[in-house]
Amino acid sequence: MVKIEPFEVEQWMDRLETTPGVLNIAETCAASVSVADLVDMCEDKTLPNPLSSSTKLTYGAIRGSEELRRRVASLLDRDSEIAPLPAENVIITQGAIAANFLLFYTLVGPGDHVICVYPTYQQLYAVPESLGAEVSLWKLKATEENGYVLDLSELEGLVKENTKIIVINNPNNPMGCAIPKKTLQGIVDFARQRDIIVFADEVYNPLYHSLPSGQNAPPSILTLGYEKSVATGSMSKAFSLAGIRTGWVASCDKGIIEAVAAARDYTTISVSQLDDQVASYALSEPVLRPLLKRNSILARTNLALLSAFVEKYSSVCSWVKPTAGTTTLIEFRKKGVPVDDPSFVMDVLDKTKVLFMPASPCFGQGKDFRGSVRIGYVSETEVLQEALEKLGRYVEEHLLQGCQYSVSGDRVPRSVTEGGITL
Template structure:
């Protein structure tokens, strides 16, 4: 029997997110939309509704419809127009739709990838902190995992020099998460290129969980959004993503695995035959509609504006209560890690703090120490999902401020 640690953030969310009257700023998706919302966002009013179909509801296309895979490929190809790109090279030319497998969310994509590619005798290097699945699953499959620790001093961007001491002779995979969850940090293109160069010399797979791509909404002046790892000319690069976070459609459970390495895609497809076989035709159609040109632009514009607006609100809150809370301001994604302390001196015990705040204010966010790593690394930190509906964030921070004034300020 495979032994795996409880998935702490999911356990915490499952227990608490349905609390009556909850002000949920723990959710990590950009505020969800309905099919009606998508239709209203669409700039082509002649485009058929995503659910107007007379198709028989068979298993459908096993690896995902050609239309959806083509639209995911177009999404991942962003950045191929750079002067360095060689359109004739199979590693930098547009990604074929055949190199994409549609899955039930990114969480299934990630699991399938690990299940297929790593096992006993393998070594994996994974950025840390990150989504627990990215290091817990390979460990449960018998691989040795080394954590590539991100530091506040480096703005939670991976330091490529660290790889020299982390990588071993049996290192099979380097795992990235860009944008990062829970930090909301961005790994820029130059660093991705250095990682690719390092891995290529040693024939190591580079896997990037890009589930928050392309929500690079608050980059410093002069910094451009990094491209997908698949655009950087390395065959052994793999990316996963989904419709949940940046595209506000967690309820359709659509994700993907993509790679220019046909052998990786084939191996994942074979493993997938033992699990889900295919995704729902209805979900596939909704995702295809959302990624169509008349809908994708307005949807991303909506979510980028929402992220920028809400991040500014959260930033003002942190500034107002600077004596008891601190952070490294996110540049991308939907999450922020904020540290709270009693009187600005002693970090709160974040699991107890989360439960007490929920009890007294109905505000919900996630404790970092059980959910994202070791307690010694995350004393007093909580993860806030700030790209919710703006009014929810405003109300939650208002009552949270009252709590801080009563219980933490001295």
Template sequence: MVKIQPFEVEQWMDRLETTPGVLNLAETCAASVSLDDLIRMCEDKNSQNPLWLSAKLTYGAIRGSKTLRRRVAALYDRASDAEPLSSENVLISQGAIAANFLLLYTLVGPGDHVICVYPTYQQLYAVPESLGAEVSLWKLKEENAYIPDVTELEGLVKRNTKMIVINNPNNPTGSTIPPSVLLQIVSFAQQRDIIIFSDEVYSPLYHSLPSAQPAPPSILSLGYARSVSTGSMSKAFSLAGIRIGWIASRDRTIIEAVAAARDYTTISVSQLDDQVASFALSESVVGPLLKRNLGLAHQNLGLLEAFILRYKDHCEWVKPTAGTTALVRFKHRDGTPVDDPSFVLDLLDKTKVLVMPACPCFGLGKDFVGYVRFGYVCETEILIEGLRRLGKYIEEHLQ
């Protein structure tokens, strides 16, 4: 029997996010949109129906419709000088969580060694371990703005290292791996024939980078064929409800291996979901949708930053540069960290504001005691009210 650790962040979310009257500042998707919203955003007024109602609801295209795979491939071609990615190098899945699992299930097993950035989404290191692989954590440091130090790879790599796992932008820190660091990772892996797996589910929400730092390209744009990227419609594209994700790689043998493994699981995705995703990624919709979400992220991050400055005696962070999440440390006036699980539960009980405790959800042992993860790209009015209540809670219970 496969032994796998409880998926803490998902279990915390499942237990708490349906609390009556909750103000959810833990949600990691950019504020969700409806089909009506997508239609209003569409710049082509002759193309306003995201569903083909006359289509027979068969299994559909097993790997995802040609239209959707072509439009996902086009996402990887934006702001890149690399050769265009073929739609044949894309496989559609049930969200990025299924993409990640299927990729690891296909490529990793007993006798393999995996290096994974940490902190990150627990799935990325827990699943390889459950499959019998040895996992070494590549620990991101707060003093380095949570950017991985490539010199540390020499001390982590082993003879049997099969894969390096990165997450760009990072969940939960909101940090960005700069292009120069990505190139160093590629060089290191290429010299040793190691697969690079980049979870890019929060791309392309690069909304707060320093002016001198360009937005990083996808790992698929850096000239190393044994790179794999996953993404989804949930985070940057506000459509978690359609459960569409993907795996993309320039190495067709990886795509074919994953496609063969998937025959034992989900076969295909819903035709209805495929159609909505295709509409959302069409030229007339994807631009306005991303513009809306980038603007929302930038505006809301400014509100969160102002809050942390106001309560600087009790809050500290490394300001995120991308994505939708932020890692914030809460402390008492004497500097001792709060007990983050108790803090989160008491905050929810007294104010109906929900954030996620980092120690159980993203830490191993006592890592990240006192830290909580915010999802700040919700509707702005929800964030404003949530921060108002959180500020009152700090004044009454942490002072």
């Protein structure tokens, strides 16, 4: 029997996000949109509504419609200097989470070694471990000049003779940092010399909204000319459409796509035709342009609000300001000591209805990120404003005034599992 660790951040979210009256700034998707919203923002009013089709609802195109796969390939090819990625090198999946799982299930097994960036979404290192692989964590480092960075010189000490895959996440969840093109090229060069697959979870691509002046958005890993590169993504984060559960695996290596397709025959077979149609409509240029503009403006607007909050309460909280994606970690302290973040999260939710995620159980190994919480700040601006106002009052009363907070001895009280908090 496969043994897999509990998926902490998903379990925390499942328990808490349906709390009545919750102000959810734990959500990692750019504020969601409806199909009607997409139609309204479309710059070409001759495009038919994606849900007006009379197509009979069969299994549809097993690997995803030609149109959707072509548009995903075009999205990943932006600014590429190599030959365009063929549509047949893309397979559509039920979200990036299914794409990631299928890749590991297909490529990794006992006796393999995986190098994975850290911190990141727990799935990216827990799944290969569950499949019998050994995993080494490649830790991001905080710098004053460039935020969180990967040190390429550390790869030599992490790699082994049986290293099968190097896993990166760009932009990074939870740190909200970007891996620049120069570093990506260094990873590719290192992997090419050793015949190692480079797998990039690009689920927040292309939301590079706040890069330093003069710094270009990094390209997809698939544009750097290495055949053994593979990327996953979805419509959930940067495109505000988590509800259609549509993602993809794309690779320069057609053999990887064929292997994933064969494995998927045992799971989902195909993606809903309705989801496929909506995703394809959203990735058409007349919709894609205004949608990404909307989400980039939303991210920058909300990040300015969060920055003002951190600055105002800098005596008790700190961060490395994010530049991309939708998430960030903020450390909270009381009397100079990091708070117990699981208890802190529960007490804030109890007293204010503001929800974010504790970093140490959800993203930390051991005591890493103690006192930090992950905030998803690309919600509706009104939600973030209200949440920060309430969180500010909590900070003033409970952290600045030295008052003690009290919660249940359990990290997640049993009452929460029913969707509510016992006040």
